[in-house]
Amino acid sequence: MMYEGLIINVRRDVAELQNGAHASREVVEHPGGVAVIPVTADNKILMVRQYRYPMEEELLEIPAGKLDKGEDPFECAVRELAEETGCTAGKYVFLGEIYPSPGFCREILYIYLALDLTYGEMNLDENELLSVEAHRIDELVEMIIQNKLPDAKTIIGVMKAKKYLERN
Numbered sequence: 767m768m769y770e771g772l773i774i775n776v777r778r779d780v781a782e783l784q785n786g787a788h789a790s791r792e793v794v795e796h797p798g799g800v801a802v803i804p805v806t807a808d809n810k811i812l813m814v815r816q817y818r819y820p821m822e823e824e825l826l827e828i829p830a831g832k833l834d835k836g837e838d839p840f841e842c843a844v845r846e847l848a849e850e851t852g853c854t855a856g857k858y859v860f861l862g863e864i865y866p867s868p869g870f871c872r873e874i875l876y877i878y879l880a881l882d883l884t885y886g887e888m889n890l891d892e893n894e895l896l897s898v899e900a901h902r903i904d905e906l907v908e909m910i911i912q913n914k915l916p917d918a919k920t921i922i923g924v925m926k927a928k929k930y931l932e933r934n
Contacts, residue, residue: 768792773832796873800843801830801919803861803927804853804880811903811924812851812883816896826899826915828923830875839876847880849889851898856882861926866918877923879930903928 769776775795780788804812817824831846833839840858847853859879866873890896901909906924909915915924 773797792870794867794871794873796871797833797835798839798874798876799830799832800839800846800876800878801828801923802843802847802878802880803828803923804847804851804855804883805927805931806883806900809903809931810900811906811927812853813899813901813906813920814850814896815899816894825917826901826909827917827920830919840878843876843878843880848886849891849894850896852886852888853880853883854886855880856884859930861923861930864919864922875919877919877926879927903931 767775767777773796777793777795779791779793781791782788806812812829813826814829815824815826829846829850831842831849833842840860843858844854847855857880859881861877861879864875864877865871866875888898903924906915907928910921910924915921
């Protein structure tokens with residue numbers, strides 16, 4: 767192990783390639799996480815705005831969070847929705863898994879649509895500073911097209927939610 771951190775570990779492997787050759791590969795081990803697309807009764811998506819230190823900017827994103835060791839992704843989605851928006855959902859729809867950066871990272875994100883929302887109190891983690899905003903889906907799609915929403919999980923989540931809602 768090259769590095770063991772609070773959230774990630776980094777290791778260097780020697781990988782055997784499809785042609786039989788060997789190459790050095792660095793792999794970031796990440797516990798994975800969830801992303802939730804909460805849809806309000808008037809068909810808006812609740813988004814969170816927060817500063818992302820690695821990118822040195824404030825981003826508008828769908829609510830998301832890291833899986834705890836051994837945690838079920840659905841339970842994590844329920845927890846993160848409540849923590850970041852104060853909401854609970856009467857219905858969850860699993861929209862699939864994504865690999866955010868498969869070239870070097872083992873992170874898997876599980877995406878859920880949250881419907882029939884009930885509003886309550888936010889319960890943010892210590893030092894988690896964010897605000898909640900509601901946006902029309904078409905407005906978010908336009909922001910994606912204009913490159914104003916660069917976060918990959920948000921782009922994928924919004925587009926999957928839009929397609930699901932159109933079909934159902």
